[in-house]
Amino acid sequence: MGRKIRLTKEFRFEMAHALWKYDGLCKHFHGHSYILRVTVMGEPIEDKKSPKYGMVMDFGLLKQIVHEEVVDRMDHALVLNNDSEHQALLSLPEMGERVILTQYQPTCENMLLEMAERIKPRLPKGVLLHSLRLNETANSFAEWYAEDNK
Ligand SMILES: Nc1nc2c(c(=O)[nH]1)N=C([C@H](O)[C@H](O)COP(=O)(O)OP(=O)(O)OP(=O)(O)O)CN2
Ligand SMILES: [Zn+2]
Numbered sequence: 518m519g520r521k522i523r524l525t526k527e528f529r530f531e532m533a534h535a536l537w538k539y540d541g542l543c544k545h546f547h548g549h550s551y552i553l554r555v556t557v558m559g560e561p562i563e564d565k566k567s568p569k570y571g572m573v574m575d576f577g578l579l580k581q582i583v584h585e586e587v588v589d590r591m592d593h594a595l596v597l598n599n600d601s602e603h604q605a606l607l608s609l610p611e612m613g614e615r616v617i618l619t620q621y622q623p624t625c626e627n628m629l630l631e632m633a634e635r636i637k638p639r640l641p642k643g644v645l646l647h648s649l650r651l652n653e654t655a656n657s658f659a660e661w662y663a664e665d666n667k
Contacts, residue, residue: 530592586635625659
């Protein structure tokens with residue numbers, strides 16, 4: 518009998534970005550209240566002596582990993598494509614602290630690809646990243662599935 522279980526934890530962060538050379542309003546600086554849902558999959562620990570007995574992984578550890586790899590870096594950051602003409606902004610030191618320059622266009626899709634690569638290696642042995650869902654607005658979101666990326 519299968520014992521696989523999925524766990525999901527939700528995170529929220531505020532982030533500004535601009536889509537360089539985009540043919541619409543999103544080429545301008547603007548912000549979103551992002552919602553990230555992280556789903557992992559594994560089997561509950563059977564060792565009764567383990568403090569994590571009965572858990573696939575501790576929700577607290579998942580929270581720590583996602584905070585370190587995603588939320589603490591991106592919350593209240595301005596994320597810009599490195600190809601954009603951002604030099605003027607970065608000349609203000611107090612502005613530059615939370616500016617993240619990406620090698621990619623900071624769309625929902627590309628942010629998810631980076632998040633997946635950051636989170637995957639941090640998970641405990643036997644626990645897999647199943648999927649990510651990133652809401653950019655209340656009615657727009659993108660999803661990453663391990664199954665789609667084998
Ligand atoms: N495939 C993608 N399309 C767009 C992205 C993206 O990341 N991937 N991003 C943007 C903008 O940054 C912004 O998110 C606007 O998105 P949109 O859903 O169009 O927002 P609206 O407020 O205009 O949508 P409503 O449905 O009216 O709420 C653009 N496209
Ligand atoms: Zn946007």
